[in-house]
Amino acid sequence: MPIKRDAKKIVYTSEQEMPQMPMSQGSMLWNKTGSWRNIRPEIDLGKCNQCGICWKFCPDMSIVIENEFPAVDYDFCKGCGICAEECPTKCIVMVEERK
Amino acid sequence: MKKVIMGNHALSYGAMLSRSQVISAYPITPQTQVVELLSEMCADGTLQAKFIKVESEHSAMASCIGASVAGARTFTATSAQGLALMHEMLHWASGGRLPIVMGNINRAMAPGWSIWTDQNDSLSQRDTGWMQFYCSSNQEVLDTTIQAFKIAETAGIPAMVVLDAFALSHTYEVVDIPDQAKVDAFLPSYKPYARLTPDAPCAFDGLTGPEHYFELRYKLQKDMEKVPALFNETSREFEKIFGRRLEAVEPYLCDDAEIILVTSGTAGFTARVAVDEMRKDGIKVGNLRIRMFRPFPFDDVRRLLAKVPKIAVLDRNISYGYHGIFCQEVKSALNGSGSKSPVFGFIAGLGGRDITVASFREVVDITRGQSTPAEEINWIGVKK
Numbered sequence: 056m057p058i059k060r061d062a063k064k065i066v067y068t069s070e071q072e073m074p075q076m077p078m079s080q081g082s083m084l085w086n087k088t089g090s091w092r093n094i095r096p097e098i099d100l101g102k103c104n105q106c107g108i109c110w111k112f113c114p115d116m117s118i119v120i121e122n123e124f125p126a127v128d129y130d131f132c133k134g135c136g137i138c139a140e141e142c143p144t145k146c147i148v149m150v151e152e153r154k
Numbered sequence: 155m156k157k158v159i160m161g162n163h164a165l166s167y168g169a170m171l172s173r174s175q176v177i178s179a180y181p182i183t184p185q186t187q188v189v190e191l192l193s194e195m196c197a198d199g200t201l202q203a204k205f206i207k208v209e210s211e212h213s214a215m216a217s218c219i220g221a222s223v224a225g226a227r228t229f230t231a232t233s234a235q236g237l238a239l240m241h242e243m244l245h246w247a248s249g250g251r252l253p254i255v256m257g258n259i260n261r262a263m264a265p266g267w268s269i270w271t272d273q274n275d276s277l278s279q280r281d282t283g284w285m286q287f288y289c290s291s292n293q294e295v296l297d298t299t300i301q302a303f304k305i306a307e308t309a310g311i312p313a314m315v316v317l318d319a320f321a322l323s324h325t326y327e328v329v330d331i332p333d334q335a336k337v338d339a340f341l342p343s344y345k346p347y348a349r350l351t352p353d354a355p356c357a358f359d360g361l362t363g364p365e366h367y368f369e370l371r372y373k374l375q376k377d378m379e380k381v382p383a384l385f386n387e388t389s390r391e392f393e394k395i396f397g398r399r400l401e402a403v404e405p406y407l408c409d410d411a412e413i414i415l416v417t418s419g420t421a422g423f424t425a426r427v428a429v430d431e432m433r434k435d436g437i438k439v440g441n442l443r444i445r446m447f448r449p450f451p452f453d454d455v456r457r458l459l460a461k462v463p464k465i466a467v468l469d470r471n472i473s474y475g476y477h478g479i480f481c482q483e484v485k486s487a488l489n490g491s492g493s494k495s496p497v498f499g500f501i502a503g504l505g506g507r508d509i510t511v512a513s514f515r516e517v518v519d520i521t522r523g524q525s526t527p528a529e530e531i532n533w534i535g536v537k538k
Binding site for chain 2: 066067076077
């Protein structure tokens with residue numbers, strides 16, 4: 056069957072155009088999960104040894120590598136703190152979100 | 155080729171001839187021989203399938219679901235407590251619209267711990283969205299397994315093939331085991347509606363909000379409603395190839411009957427013998443055996459029962475606080491049909507107590523002796 060791919064949220068207006076089972080037919084890029092966050096990771100790149108462990112451990116692929124250093128994609132980071140926990144040089148700290 | 159085999163092995167042969175590609179199961183009495191023979195077939199190469207050993211029935215169904223999502227024809231078998239442990243996964247299979255076929259050997263639910271037959275295990279799964287077919291002979295077990303794959307894959311709904319513990323599972327009967335070529339002609343390889351593949355990546359069974367969930371359930375019900383017609387269509391195809399017909403409901407001497415005994419499972423064949431005997435005594439009695447319980451064959455039941463003077467439903471199961479489960483379904487089928495036939499409800503044979511010709515004579519005696527039912531439930535054989 057044809058699969059719809061769209062970064063926008065897909066809303067069907069009729070059951071007839073829906074697949075028979077629940078299946079994703081597009082990306083979840085529209086769903087900016089960063090708004091769920093209470094605490095945010097902040098990276099002190101001066102202490103970073105570029106090991107890539109934060110990138111590897113992030114369950115939401117919200118650590119991106121830019122110019123060989125990690126950065127946080129705050130549109131999607133939920134603030135779980137795994138990167139800060141795993142960072143061997145402790146260059147990532149979790150700070151409270153301000154309003 | 156005709157062979158004398160046990161009911162459990164009829165299931166194994168059905169799964170083998172259907173060319174199951176993944177089998178995952180956990181052994182439980184009285185189901186064990188089903189998967190024992192299948193694991194031997196996988197080991198010696200008779201069946202080209204992956205046999206997955208698991209640590210529980212929950213995992214057995216979970217791995218069947220994984221295999222089915224990947225596009226494999228998938229089979230498992232269980233019984234009673236094992237089926238209950240699968241309960242959560244049964245919803246995943248039907249909600250995911252995966253045509254898994256499962257044999258369930260009817261065994262009474264514990265406690266008291268029991269390995270003997272009654273139908274409360276499978277009927278407790280009534281609302282999971284699985285089709286349920288109840289068998290009365292070993293031939294029917296084999297035939298139904300093959301037919302179940304065809305119906306399940308066409309409808310996108312999983313199917314349960316149900317047979318009584320010991321009365322069928324461990325009873326040896328002559329079974330015509332069809333040629334592989336004939337089965338292949340009836341049941342072509344499985345073509346999934348959608349499957350998990352790197353060629354077209356997508357995720358299955360994820361978060362579904364209120365804007366879509368309702369429609370998915372609507373679609374499942376609408377497709378369930380198409381199954382009775384699909385059942386008849388596949389039965390005709392099956393008969394053309396194998397010479398045997400499988401009916402959703404099977405009437406026996408119903409045309410002139412003053413009382414119709416409604417039965418399922420092996421009690422249905424015992425009822426036939428009872429009908430023959432009582433006919434010799436001049437009692438006009440017939441038997442309607444219900445093979446397809448889900449979806450419930452409302453039209454057939456109405457057509458065959460609406461005008462009969464009296465209906466007696468024998469249940470080897472009970473919905474505590476209400477009634478026998480087939481009895482309540484028959485009553486609900488007749489409601490609104492204009493039928494004035496009184497429905498007499500009987501409970502018998504729980505926990506594997508025998509249902510005999512004498513049981514049916516008692517059922518008929520009670521039904522003949524009352525113009526309308528004096529009791530909601532008539533208990534056959536309780537030591538009072």
